[in-house]
Amino acid sequence: MTLQVSLRNLCYSRKKCIVKKAKIVIDFFRGNYYNVNMNLNKFVTNDEYYTPECLINPIIDFLQDKIIALPFDTVESNYYKILKRKNIVKFIKYENLIKEKESYDIIVTNPPFSFKYEIIDTCYNTQKEFMLLMPTLALNYNSYLKKILDYKLKIILFSKKVKFLNKKKDAPFTCHYLHNLYALNDFLILNPEGEEK
Numbered sequence: 001m002t003l004q005v006s007l008r009n010l011c012y013s014r015k016k017c018i019v020k021k022a023k024i025v026i027d028f029f030r031g032n033y034y035n036v037n038m039n040l041n042k043f044v045t046n047d048e049y050y051t052p053e054c055l056i057n058p059i060i061d062f063l064q065d066k067i068i069a070l071p072f073d074t075v076e077s078n079y080y081k082i083l084k085r086k087n088i089v090k091f092i093k094y095e096n097l098i099k100e101k102e103s104y105d106i107i108v109t110n111p112p113f114s115f116k117y118e119i120i121d122t123c124y125n126t127q128k129e130f131m132l133l134m135p136t137l138a139l140n141y142n143s144y145l146k147k148i149l150d151y152k153l154k155i156i157l158f159s160k161k162v163k164f165l166n167k168k169k170d171a172p173f174t175c176h177y178l179h180n181l182y183a184l185n186d187f188l189i190l191n192p193e194g195e196e197k
């Protein structure tokens with residue numbers, strides 16, 4: 001019985017994987033190379049670190065009355081769970097952020113870090129507000145700093161290292177929000193709840 005059930009699960013996961021790979025091939029032939037890269041990335045790198053509540057609660061006040069686009073989230077995401085309490089939140093596909101820009105006010109998320117430069121470009125090109133959670137290590141890279149200067153972006157730093165959630169093993173990271181919120185200063189420091197990890 002157990003064996004039967006797990007075999008069925010295995011077949012289901014394999015089927016999902018085959019469907020996903022087929023979609024990537026179709027995207028490729030449609031000339032959507034960027035989308036192909038991002039989707040292939042899911043098979044080769046680990047961008048699966050999920051945001052803990054303590055990095056979302058401190059930004060709620062900046063989002064009052066805004067319609068929030070979540071491009072890299074599901075109903076499992078803490079962004080969705082927390083922000084839907086006070087805001088209208090919409091799952092907008094990353095590829096549609098520009099096309100559907102009239103339907104939201106701000107993009108908020110922890111994006112797949114492997115595509116940080118393309119994602120910053122896309123968010124900037126929407127001409128909407130955005131808040132992207134990024135690892136602080138990025139601030140040591142010339143190309144990242146160039147984006148900040150070129151796009152006149154601002155930074156919210158957190159005063160401690162916190163644990164990001166991963167299906168296999170949680171891991172501590174220092175991080176910051178890269179954003180363009182007109183109402184905020186260029187540089188802010190927030191204090192997440194809880195112990196340093």
Ligand SMILES: C[S@@+](CC[C@H](N)C(=O)[O-])C[C@H]1O[C@@H](n2cnc3c(N)ncnc32)[C@H](O)[C@@H]1O
Pocket residue numbers: 038039042047048049050051071072073074077078079094109110111112113
């Ligand atoms: C760093 S995780 C963060 C997830 C969630 N935003 C959070 O904060 O908990 C980035 C997520 O983006 C997903 N992702 C990568 N490429 C994507 C794409 N093209 N469209 C939608 N999601 C994508 C990854 O699978 C991963 O779950």
